[in-house]
Amino acid sequence: MAFPRTKCLSPLLLLPFFALLHANLSSAADTISANSSLSGNQNITSSGGNFVLGFFKPGNSSNRYYVGIWYGKVSLLTSVWVANREIPITDPATAELKISADGNLVLLNQSKAIIWSTNVTASSNSTVAVISDSGNLQLRDESNVxxxxxxxxxxxxxxxxxxxxxxxxxxxxxxxRLTNWKNSDNPAPGIFSLEIDPKGTSQYFVIWNMTKSYWSSGTWNGQIFSGVPEMTANYIYDFEYVSNASENYFTYSVKDKNVISRFVMDVSGQIKQYTWLDNMQQWILFWSQPRQQCQVYSYCGSFGSCNEISQPYCNCVQGFSAKSQSDWDLGDQSAGCTRNTPLQCGRSSNSSNSEKDKFLTMSSMKPPVNPNTLAGVGSSEACELACLNNCSCTAYSYSSGGCSVWYEDLLDLQDQYNGSNASTLRLRLAASELQSSDSSKGKVTWIIVASVAAAIACVAIIWLVIWRRRSRRMIQETKAVGGALVPFRYSDLQHATKNFSDKLGSGGFGSVFKGSLPDSTVFAVKKLEGVRQGEKQFRSEVSTIGTIQHVNLVRLLGFCSEGTRKLLVYEFMPKGSLDTQLFHSPSTALDWKTRYQIAIGTARGLAYLHEQCRDCIIHCDIKPENILLDDSFVPKVADFGLAKLMGRDFSRVLTTMRGTRGYLAPEWITGVAITAKADVYSYGMTLMEIVSGRRNLEQTEEGGTGFFPTLVASKLIEGDVESLLDQRLGGEANMEELERACKVACWCIQDDESSRPTMGHVVQVLEGFLEVNMPPIPRSLRVISETSENINFFYNFSSNPSSQTRSATSSSSNTKSSTSNSSGA
Known part of the structure; x- marks a missing residue:
């Protein structure tokens, strides 16, 4: 039986239909049209897969969902834009993001009420929403893109x-403007923002609560913002500032499209620049302002005090507690602190014995904002009485400058402050918070005294017995291992360091404390932070580090691994770190001979790690802080091997660098694989600081900024290396060694890592066994040279960029040839 031909369609006739259907499906991947919407787990992705639009849940929030944009090629959920910042959705399955009848893109909650809208008047209701590969969500005409x-x-x-x-x-x-999240779980607008000066000047401000500016970019001089000199060393971004009749704005682009970068107005109140390193699967903090957390205005809120050398940064002052501890735990201290006990002043009381308020003495404090000066008050006692008689007065300070009092809340407190305006603050508290000596001591009977004395005697005897046993055991263990690693107990190290009370310093991997064995052997204990490895892997890595011994590497003596507590025990370096000797000891400047030996010794230590160990060990954090000195100023590289031990958690390590880019090689930012040449770059930057005795990037007394590597490149070409030497040395140096050090430093900081020497070659050059030709000026330094007229260098540097470039170019080929021959030698 034959079927009627009228019931059958030719496949060829269906081809246009399928082609049209395929085109519609493809265009819908990054588009919301009138016939489509998003709900639940649905989302749209930009054509290249860079960004995704949909519903997401930030942090650890349990039932708060938002419509936002996040990275599509980043393994960590990182949002870049949020629509309904202040009105979360509890059930995304019943919510809907769609094109409304009037052409707007709207977000409907579970009750189908509009809680967010683009809120524009479109000339056509035939609109679509499209997410682009730049992360920009656009509402545009469907027929006219x-x-x-x-x-x-x-x-x-x-x-x-x-x-x-x-x-x-x-x-x-x-x-x-950019406005920070309220906390890490809540994208609602916080109190910190970044915006352009509304008065029309070409500068940006970071602002607290829309009222108080606490950081400025400086004005735009045609090439950079004067307060951001590191822009001159940039070769990753293109910056543009536009000012015309209708708008002023600043924008930037990435030269390499494979680099994923973003600027964030952070919960911390700092503007931060992050770069994603795909091979490490994490964000690297590359730049931030203000550089110190406590420079963020009122970061800890009212009656909260910031401390730059402790974690957490914020604590409530005595007599106060956090208003919202849950917000504090999420990084939002803006609500500040509240009194534990109300003040007596102003309260009605029938008791004639009611104690008056008292004052807590707080030394080395940064004075709170908005002081009120009382004229005619000539003594501290009179200043205290004046404050006590005013119920609104919460603190006072008396100095040679007179009597200052503060009313109501205290903002922008900072303790252990070493600024020029540090003062002693007296904080008003209820009497019960500060008991008098008589009431605090009380009256104790002779029975209690005897009981306490007996208890103390018993504890002392027990402690003495334990101490002698522990001392004997620690000495025996140390001698028994014959130089191998000693597995210490946490309690033993806690005792040996006096409960970690003598802090030597801190860095990206953790804090270091001074300790001593019972036989008076002094050592250093590093408390590691953020170790991600398990017990077996940790012990294996530590064992590997322990086998690495060299005269220019700090020796690992032992370790402790108890649960999450991971500690390393190192030999003690009496002279401390190189940065202390270079930058913080103006009266005891290292002479040139010592500096040169430190440079050679450091290079030898790195060459051993790179070329003589069974597996090449890349340090990843070479800087003066990680070069320690023994009694004879012999340098020893510290913290080698810890990058791998920490699971390559470089982001935290690199944020501890002094300055902005500091010692960071360019390849860190471009995301390519890191090799030993990254250490060579960092060594070159460190060598320049050994020569000058100052930070490479430093603020001048006149308010400008200097970048020493630029001067090195210039003076090498001019043949004037003597001017590069630390002025404290008075010209006392071997000029041949000085020139050699400057040349090899410039070779080390070449932009292209293949142009940098190995550390083995660096050692040979510094020791005089290899000759080195004039290095070319790195491209990044040429950029600085070309804009040097716009920067106030503290070295009074003025150069001819074109002549430098020509000189460098003419010698480049010869230099490379020399380097090649040196390698062969």
Whole structure:
């Protein structure tokens, strides 16, 4: 039986239909149209897969969902824009992101009420929402893609992406600003923001509570912002500042499209620049301002005090407790602290014995903001009485400058402050918070005294017995191992360091404390932070580090591994770290002979790690802080091997660097694989600091900024290396060694890692066994030279960029040839 032909369609006739269907499906991957919407786990992805738009849940929030944009090629969920910042959704399955009848993109909650909208007037209701590979969400005309009604780049939240802009619309007076999240779990607007000066000057401010500016970029001079000199050393980004009749704004782009970078107005109140390293699967903090956390205005809130040398940074002052401990735990201290006990002043009391308020003495404090000076008060006692008689007075301070009092809340407190305006603050508290000597001591009977004395005697005897046994055991263990690693108990190290009370310093891997064995052997104990490895792997890595011994490497004596507590025991270096000798001891400057031997010794230690160990060990954090000195100023490289031990958690290590880029090789930022040449770059930057005795990037007394590597490159060409020497040495140096050190330092900091020498070659050059030709000026330094007229160098450096470039170019080929021959030799 034959079927009627009218019921059958030719496959050829269906091809246009399938082609059209395929085109619609493809375009829908990055688009929300009138016939589509997002709910639940649905999302759209940009054409290249860079960004995703959909519902997400930040941090550890349990039932708060938001519509946002996040990276599609980053393994960690990292949002860059949030629509409904202040109105979360509890059930994304019943919510909907769609195109409304009037053409707007709207977000409906479970009750189908609009809680967010693009809120524009579109000339056509035939609109679509498209997410681009730049991370920009656009609402545009479906038939005319060039007609854009709204875009997310015009309404940034906390993140500034390449291609986006931060600026001021002069026609509408609207400021496109970044505003931080309230805390790590809540994207609602916080109190810190980054915005352009609304008065029209070409500078940016970081602002507290929309009222107080506490950091400025400085004005735009045509090439950089004067307060951000590191822009001159940039070869990753293109920056542009635009000012016209309708708007002022600043934007940037990434030269290498494979680099994933973002600027964030952080919960901490700092503006931060992050770069994603795919081979490490983590974000690297590359730049931040203000550089110190306690420089963020009122970071700890009212009656909260910031301490730069402790963690956490914020604590409530005595007599106060956090208003919201849950917010504090999430990084939001803006609510500050509240009194534990109300003040007596102003309270009605029938008791004639009610004690008056008293004052807590707080020394080395940064004075709170908004002091009030009382004229005619000539003594500390009179100043205290004046404050006591005013119920609104919460603190006072008396000095040669007179009597200062503060009313209501105290903001921007900082303890252990060493600024020039440090003072002694007297904080008003209820009497019960500060008991008098008589009431605090009380009256004790002779029975209690006898009981306490007996208890103390018993404890002392027990402690003496334990101490002698522990001492005997530790000495025996140390001698028994014959130089091998000693597995210490945590309690023994706790005792040997007096409960970790004598802190020698701290770095990216943890804090270091001084300890001593019962036989008076002094050592250093590093308490590791953030170790991700298990017990077996940790012991294996430590064992490997322990086998590495060299005269220019700090020796590992032992370790402790008890649960999450991981500690390393090192030999003690009496002279401390190199940075202390170079930068913090103006009266005892190292002579040139000692400096040169430190440079050679450090190079030998690194060469051993790179070339003579069974597996090449890359240090990843070479800087003066990690070069320690023994009694004879013999240098020893510290913290080698810890990068691998920490699971290559470099982001935290690199954020501890002094300055901005400091000693960081360019390849860290471009995301390529890290080799031993990264250490060579860091060594070159360190060698320049050994020569000059100053930080490579340093603020001048006149308010400018100097970048020493630029001067080195210039003076080498001019043949004037003597001017590069630390002025404290008075010209006392071997000029041949000085020139040799400057040349090899410039070779070490070449942008292309293949142009840098190995550390073995560096040692041979410094020891005089290899000759080295004039190095070319690295491209990044040429950029600085070309803009040097716009920077106030503290070295009064003025150069001819074009002549430098020609000189460097003409010698480049010869230099490379010499390096090649040296390698062969």
């Amino acid at each position: 060039s007609r854009v009604y709204w875009q997310s780049f015009d309404f940034p939240t906390d993140t500034w992406l390449p291609g986006g802009k931060i600026g001021l619309n002069k026609l509408t007076n609207e400021n496109q």
